[in-house]
Each structure stands twice: as structure tokens, then as C-alpha cells.
Amino acid sequence: MTDLEKTKELSVSVNLKECSDEVLIARFQAGELASFEEIVGRYQGQLINFVGRLLSDRITAEDIVQETFLRVYRNKHRYKEIAKFSTWIYTIAGNLGRTELRRRKIRNIFSISQRGETEIDYEIPDHGINVEKQVEGKIRQESILKEIGNLPVYFREVIILRDVQDLSYEEISQILKVPLGTVKSRVNRGRTQIQKRLKNRL
Amino acid sequence: MKKITCESYERGFLEFTKGTLDPEHRKAFEDHREQCEHCRNFSKATSDVRVALSQLPAIETPPYFTSNLKREINRLEQGSKKPEWNSRLIPRLLALGTGFALALFISFVALQPGQQPGIPGMEQPDMVAGSGASEETVNPDKKLTIDRGGELLLTENEVVVDTMTHRLPEPAGMDSIPIPVDDDYWKINQVSTTPEDN
Structure with a gap:
């Protein structure tokens, strides 16, 4: 979408709930905060479920999803419409989730090696x-x-x-x-x- | 004859296994499974796992999530704005001034002329020396006399004590000699007063 099209679309009052993700991010890039709020409303549940299942930890998932939205907010101009918006936001959340898992793995390896049990696989307690x-x-x-x-x-x-x-x-x-x-x-x-x-x- | 893709096979798999597909679609699913190894494997592995996975309860988004996010965004916005020059400078000047005043106060209290270095109000060990005192008790038997000009006037029963180390001189008949702090002095005197050396 060109800048002119974006401006035209912004000038028209539209129902944000009917807009595609790509239109919403374009409007947000043009400065409309309500579009960002609509994006948050659409994706917060999906992302908390994705990261929450990935980490098996709801609380940390909430923090990671919050950080995901903050990154979208800060880096809104980095999104280019070569990929779907959902792909972009899932990639950010997934990367943050994997970073957290790596951090936990390192922490677990460290704590296990301190106990001298390096040969034992770390299992989540049942x-x-x-x-x-x-x-x-x-x-x-x-x-x-x-x-x-x-x-x-x-x-x-x-x-x-x-x-x-x-x-x-x-x-x-x-x-x-x-x-x-x-x-x-x-x-x-x-x-x-x-x-x-x-x-x-x- | 109707043909379906792997994607369609997986999406319609639940209905296929439940038997709710119409005959034409059912036949298409069966034919596709015959021909496609991926979907055969899929069928084997996911007889009921996928059903169970799709029915997992969703993690509820907490009601405070949006308000927390807004607060963080506000913080982000405020953090990115450059503060006014005085809002940055005033706290720094205040901190600098306070530190300077404190340093002045400490140096004034601790280094007053005629006072022992130390904490005000705390009693010093068994001796007090100063240019203002004319006679101070060092020890019940010995006395330290200091004149107003600060020059030491020692008698036979008087001794000079190092006010920093509080060391008393060794009783080697050197009572009338002021004892310096310097350790080299001791070495020289010890050597010269040892009977073997003499």
C-alpha cells in the first residue's frame, strides 16, 4: 500500500474490526494508535496461548507477549508488507520464547552441574x-x-x-x-x- | 472425481474420523490417504492426539494485561522524550551541593585545631593531648606536660606517647627522649643499646 493510499484510508472513518491485520499495521504506521490497540486485542490471546504452551508457564508468557507488543510498537516501521503481519508478530514472540527457553536451559544445566548430575536429563517434576x-x-x-x-x-x-x-x-x-x-x-x-x-x- | 490437498486432509480430518463427511468427500479423503504417505503417517500418528490438542482449554488473557501494556507504552514514550535541561541539571546540582556540604562538615568536625581526630563525643583512650591543655593525665604515675606554645617540656617522670599509635616507650632509660613513630629509629637504638654490640 502506498503512502497516498494509506492517507486516503486514514481519512475515511472505518470499522477497525473489519480491517485486515496488514491494513491495521499500515494505519498504525501512519500514526493511528487505535489500530495498534485493535492489533493487541486480536493477538494477545493467541500469543499468550502460543508462548504459554511453549514455556508451560503463563506468567512468563504474559511478560513475553507484552515485550512482543512493545517491540511491534517501537519497530512498527520495520514491518514491510512482504510477509503476513501474523507471521511477523509470531516470529517476534517465538524468538523471545526460544530465548527464554535457552536461558532456562542454561540455568538448569548450571544448577545440575553444580549438583554433579550432568549425565541425568532434566525432567519437569511430575x-x-x-x-x-x-x-x-x-x-x-x-x-x-x-x-x-x-x-x-x-x-x-x-x-x-x-x-x-x-x-x-x-x-x-x-x-x-x-x-x-x-x-x-x-x-x-x-x-x-x-x-x-x-x-x-x- | 474430487481431489483434496494435504492441507485439506488435515483440516477435515476431524470430520473424516467422526464420519460426518458426505460420501463424495469421504471418498476423496480415502483416496488421498491411499496415495499420500505424509497423510497416512499423519492419520496413524494423530488418531486422537490432534483432536485432544485442538480441544485444549485456552489460556485466559488476564484482565490487567492491556492496562499493563498501556502503562509500559506510556513509560516508553516518556523515556524517549528528551527531558528539559533544568529537570536533568537541578537534581545533579543538588546532589553535588549536598556532597560538598557534607565533606566540608566532616572535615570541619574531624580536623578542628587542638582536637584529636576521631568521632566527636567519643571518649579517647587514657590520654588526651592538645596545645590548649597545660597538664593531662597519661597514667597515674606519669604526667605529660605541654606548654601553651606546643613545646614539650619533659621531666624525669614524664613520657611522650605517640598519639597515633598510643605506644608507650620501652623502659630503657630513655624517658627523657621523645620517641618517634618511625620504626627505623627503634632499630638503630635497639642495635646501639644491645650489650653484645657494645
């Missing part, structure tokens, strides 16, 4: 599920969430983006900057791993 008090569906959901958390990061992120966020393979490929075939393969292998582990667990 506090168990009280079967008697939970309905079957709830147990299954808990188990799946736990298994997602136990997957390697490169499987975890594609599974979340594909099966939880329902993004297309092409978009996942662009967000993660990996070939399409690799995305498909990771999705299948990730699902297979979850299925195997669930069979063992349930």
Missing part, C-alpha cells in the same frame, strides 16, 4: 494426577499438556502452532524459517511422540 478426583477428559488434557512440555522445543513449537494455533504449514515454515517439508515432518514426529508417551501414561 507431581502426579489424582485420578479419582479428575474426570477422564481433564486427566487427558493435563497429560497432553505435560507431554507437550516434555517434547523437544523444535517439535513443541510446530505442534503448538499447527494443532493448537491452527496456523498453516506455510506460515509455520515462514515463522520458524525452516523448509515446508521439515515442518510437516516435525509435526508428524511430534504427534507420534505425544501419542507414544500418552499410551505409556494412560
Whole structure:
């Protein structure tokens, strides 16, 4: 969209809820703050779910998503309409999420090596599920969430983006900057791993 | 004959497994599964995992999220604006002035002429020396006399004590000699007064 088109569009009162993401970011680039608020409204839930599942930690996910929006705000002029806006914002959130995971991994390695247990894989502690008090569906959901958390990061992120966020393979490929075939393969292998582990667990 | 893509197969997989597709679509799904290895693997691996994943409860966005974000953006905006010259300079000048006044006060209290260096109000150990005092007790048996001009006038029972180290001289018959702080002095005198050396 040219600057002239942007200006014309800004001059017309439009219902922001009907605008595409790309139009919203263009309006925001032209200085309309309400468009940014609309973007936040659209993406806050999706991104908190994505990062929250990736980290298995809602509180940190909120901080990361906040930082994602702040980066969009600060770097709004860096967005070019060569990619979908959703790809851009998911890439920012995903990068921040992976940075947090790396930081945690380093912290875990450090704390484990301090205990002299370098040969032992670090596992998220299993506090168990009280079967008697939970309905079957709830147990299954808990188990799946736990298994997602136990997957390697490169499987975890594609599974979340594909099966939880329902993004297309092409978009996942662009967000993660990996070939399409690799995305498909990771999705299948990730699902297979979850299925195997669930069979063992349930 | 209807043909579908891998994307369509996966998107319609739930309906396909539930058996809710119309016969034409169902046939297309079955044909695609026969021909496509990716979708065969997909079917094997995701018999129920994908269903379960898609039904996971969403993480609720907290109600304070938007207000927190707005606050951070306001902070960002304020941080990016350059402050007025006086809003930066005044706190610095105040801090500098306070520090200077404090340094002046400390030096005035601690280095007053005729006073021992130390904390005001604290009692000094067993001796006080100063140009203003005419006679101060060092020790019940010995006395230190200092005249108004600051020159030491020592008698046989008097001794000079180093006010910094509070060391008393060794009883080597040198009571009438002021004892310097310098350690070299001690070495020289010890050597010269040792019987073997003499």
C-alpha cells in the first residue's frame, strides 16, 4: 500500500474490526494508535496461548507477549508488507520464547552441574494426577499438556502452532524459517511422540 | 472425481474420523490417504492426539494485561522524550551541593585545631593531648606536660606517647627522649643499646 493510499484510508472513518491485520499495521504506521490497540486485542490471546504452551508457564508468557507488543510498537516501521503481519508478530514472540527457553536451559544445566548430575536429563517434576478426583477428559488434557512440555522445543513449537494455533504449514515454515517439508515432518514426529508417551501414561 | 490437498486432509480430518463427511468427500479423503504417505503417517500418528490438542482449554488473557501494556507504552514514550535541561541539571546540582556540604562538615568536625581526630563525643583512650591543655593525665604515675606554645617540656617522670599509635616507650632509660613513630629509629637504638654490640 502506498503512502497516498494509506492517507486516503486514514481519512475515511472505518470499522477497525473489519480491517485486515496488514491494513491495521499500515494505519498504525501512519500514526493511528487505535489500530495498534485493535492489533493487541486480536493477538494477545493467541500469543499468550502460543508462548504459554511453549514455556508451560503463563506468567512468563504474559511478560513475553507484552515485550512482543512493545517491540511491534517501537519497530512498527520495520514491518514491510512482504510477509503476513501474523507471521511477523509470531516470529517476534517465538524468538523471545526460544530465548527464554535457552536461558532456562542454561540455568538448569548450571544448577545440575553444580549438583554433579550432568549425565541425568532434566525432567519437569511430575507431581502426579489424582485420578479419582479428575474426570477422564481433564486427566487427558493435563497429560497432553505435560507431554507437550516434555517434547523437544523444535517439535513443541510446530505442534503448538499447527494443532493448537491452527496456523498453516506455510506460515509455520515462514515463522520458524525452516523448509515446508521439515515442518510437516516435525509435526508428524511430534504427534507420534505425544501419542507414544500418552499410551505409556494412560 | 474430487481431489483434496494435504492441507485439506488435515483440516477435515476431524470430520473424516467422526464420519460426518458426505460420501463424495469421504471418498476423496480415502483416496488421498491411499496415495499420500505424509497423510497416512499423519492419520496413524494423530488418531486422537490432534483432536485432544485442538480441544485444549485456552489460556485466559488476564484482565490487567492491556492496562499493563498501556502503562509500559506510556513509560516508553516518556523515556524517549528528551527531558528539559533544568529537570536533568537541578537534581545533579543538588546532589553535588549536598556532597560538598557534607565533606566540608566532616572535615570541619574531624580536623578542628587542638582536637584529636576521631568521632566527636567519643571518649579517647587514657590520654588526651592538645596545645590548649597545660597538664593531662597519661597514667597515674606519669604526667605529660605541654606548654601553651606546643613545646614539650619533659621531666624525669614524664613520657611522650605517640598519639597515633598510643605506644608507650620501652623502659630503657630513655624517658627523657621523645620517641618517634618511625620504626627505623627503634632499630638503630635497639642495635646501639644491645650489650653484645657494645
